Amino acid sequence: xxxxxxxxxxxxxxxxxxxxxxxxxxxxxxxxxxxxxxxxxxxxxxxxxxxxxxxxxxxxxxxxxxxxxxxxxxxxxxxxxxxxxxxxxxxxxxxxxxxxxxxxxxxxxxxxxxxxxxxxxxxxxxxxxxxxxxxxxxxxxxxxxxxxxxxxxxxxxxxxxxxxxxxxxxxxxxxxxxxxxxxxxxxxxxxxxxxxxxxxxxxxxxxxxxxxxxxxxxxxxxxxxxxxxxxxxxxxxxxxxxxxxxxxxxxxxxxxxxxxxxxxxxxxxxxxxxxxxxxxxxxxxxxxxxxxxxxxxxxxxxxxxxxxxxxxxxxxxxxxxxxxxxxxxxxxxxxxxxxxxxxxxxxxxxxxxxxxxxxxxxxxxxxxxxxxxxxxxxxxxxxxxxxxxxxxxxxxxxxxxxxxxxxxxxxxxxxxxxxxxxxxxxxxxx
Numbered sequence: 562x563x564x565x566x567x568x569x570x571x572x573x574x575x576x577x578x579x580x581x582x583x584x585x586x587x588x589x590x591x592x593x594x595x596x597x598x599x600x601x602x603x604x605x606x607x608x609x610x611x612x613x614x615x616x617x618x619x620x621x622x623x624x625x626x627x628x629x630x631x632x633x634x635x636x637x638x639x640x641x642x643x644x645x646x647x648x649x650x651x652x653x654x655x656x657x658x659x660x661x662x663x664x665x666x667x668x669x670x671x672x673x674x675x676x677x678x679x680x681x682x683x684x685x686x687x688x689x690x691x692x693x694x695x696x697x698x699x700x701x702x703x704x705x706x707x708x709x710x711x712x713x714x715x716x717x718x719x720x721x722x723x724x725x726x727x728x729x730x731x732x733x734x735x736x737x738x739x740x741x742x743x744x745x746x747x748x749x750x751x752x753x754x755x756x757x758x759x760x761x762x763x764x765x766x767x768x769x770x771x772x773x774x775x776x777x778x779x780x781x782x783x784x785x786x787x788x789x790x791x792x793x794x795x796x797x798x799x800x801x802x803x804x805x806x807x808x809x810x811x812x813x814x815x816x817x818x819x820x821x822x823x824x825x826x827x828x829x830x831x832x833x834x835x836x837x838x839x840x841x842x843x844x845x846x847x848x849x850x851x852x853x854x855x856x857x858x859x860x861x862x863x864x865x866x867x868x869x870x871x872x873x874x875x876x877x878x879x880x881x882x883x884x885x886x887x888x889x890x891x892x893x894x895x896x897x898x899x900x901x902x903x904x905x906x907x908x909x910x911x912x913x914x915x916x917x918x919x920x921x922x923x924x925x926x927x928x929x930x931x932x933x934x935x936x937x938x939x940x941x942x943x944x945x946x947x948x949x950x951x952x953x954x955x956x957x958x959x960x961x962x963x964x965x966x967x968x969x970x971x972x973x974x975x976x977x978x979x980x981x982x983x984x985x986x987x988x989x990x991x
Contacts, residue, residue: 729815729864731757734894740853741860746894753894755918758866759984760820762795769946770979772797772986773966774922774955776824776869776900779804779811786813788958793970794818797983799869800862802826802840808862815864820982822898823865825858825890827874837871842886844875851886859893866984867896867918869955872925874901881911891917896987898922900955918989926956926965935965946978951986 733747734754744754764770775792778785779800789798789810798814799822800807811821826841840854868890870876881887887908890897898920899906912919924942926935939954946952956962969975979985 729758729812735863738856738860740856742863743856743859744863744865744893744895746892755866755894755896755984755987755989758815758821758864760795760797760818760982762979762981762985764979764981764985768977768979769949770951770981770985771942771946772951772953772981772983774799774822774869774898774953774983775958775963776955777801777957779807782806782810784958785810788963789814789817789819792819792963793980795980795982796966796970797822799824800865802858802861803838804861811862811864820984821862821865822867822869822983823858823862825868825870825897827870827876829871829873830875831873832875835873837874841871842884844880848885851884852889855886855889865895867898867987869898869922869983870900872900876907878905878907878910881908887911888915891915896920896984896989898953898983898987900925902955912988913990916990918984918987920953920983920987922955923952924954926954927959927962930959930961932961932965935961939965939969943974943978951981953983953986 730742730744731752733749734744734752734757735742736745746753774797775788776799778788778798780803782804785800785804792798794817797820800811800814801824804810811823814821826837828841828843828845829835829837832843840858842851842854846854876884887897888911891908891912892915896918897908897912899908900922901907902922902924906919906921908919909921911917923945924938926938926942928938929935942952942954956966970980
């Protein structure tokens with residue numbers, strides 16, 4: 562028994578010791594487990610930080626790659642903007658003298674230069690062009706015509722510039738108004754603007770006469786200056802009232818020996834699709850409105866012989882008889898040439914009744930700008946001149962039109978004709 566107890570006790574002690582060892586081992590293992598979990602928790606944020614840093618890296622790289630691209634785009638846009646600005650300023654500079662008139666927008670930008678004609682010499686037949694400049698003139702008003710709008714007369718009727726080269730207007734032939742210097746008949750001697758400003762010429766009675774009128778001038782200053790200086794002085798020039806410097810250009814033309822006329826805008830057949838501009842005489846406008854427009858046109862320049870109507874207008878003989886505007890033009894000593902070549906002169910009856918000068922265009926040279934059509938049209942005009950004794954031909958300042966005219970004036974065939982100013986073929990019974 563003692564042996565059995567002792568063995569049992571030993572066995573229990575062994576087991577107790579093992580249980581205590583197990584407990585101690587468990588106790589020891591628990592902190593070890595805690596220690597193992599702790600680094601895992603610590604490693605987790607480290608991994609996240611690493612990931613976050615990695616995720617930020619491409620963002621930083623993308624920002625760095627975007628910076629040079631934006632600067633490049635900025636500089637490219639800046640350069641393009643400067644180029645556009647320079648081009649726009651250049652356009653404004655070279656086109657500053659153009660008007661807002663849409664009817665003249667189709668005028669050519671290039672002009673064919675015409676050689677000076679030297680076969681016709683009329684230097685000794687220009688007493689009117691050599692008259693002394695105007696210093697002052699009477700201040701009395703002209704009597705307004707019936708149904709016309711009274712014009713406010715200025716007390717000072719002195720021309721603004723006076724020099725030895727000034728040739729218009731002449732003393733007694735203008736009225737100083739708010740619209741500018743308007744032409745009028747000289748009360749002392751009855752001289753009219755048509756008589757004073759027309760270009761004197763000498764013709765051979767054995768030759769037919771032909772007058773060439775270049776219309777639509779004054780819109781392009783460079784083109785007009787070139788044409789004034791290079792085209793023969795026996796070619797008549799008609800200026801648009803919409804030109805900014807039309808008065809200066811017309812004076813230059815007169816100094817160069819050309820006879821000058823002023824275009825008269827009238828309502829067209831296709832109005833308002835074909836708009837003659839804000840100064841046009843309209844059937845629908847009242848008398849006061851048309852009178853103001855006429856006064857504005859007349860005040861645009863000085864030294865012109867009369868008016869040349871715009872092409873394709875709607876006015877007829879009955880309109881001229883009932884509209885006081887056209888009688889007003891005649892009563893101021895001006896002439897009217899009707900540009901329509903396919904109808905009866907609409908002011909003919911009115912002009913003959915009042916003993917005033919008027920003219921008729923016979924041919925438009927450049928209705929078709931092909932070389933063949935231009936030459937055929939010119940031959941028709943020459944044949945018409947031979948059969949009737951005279952022909953008036955109008956043309957626009959297109960390069961092809963001027964080239965055709967240039968060839969004719971330089972040809973031997975031109976010697977068979979009197980190349981005369983437009984006033985030479987105007988009917989004047991006054």
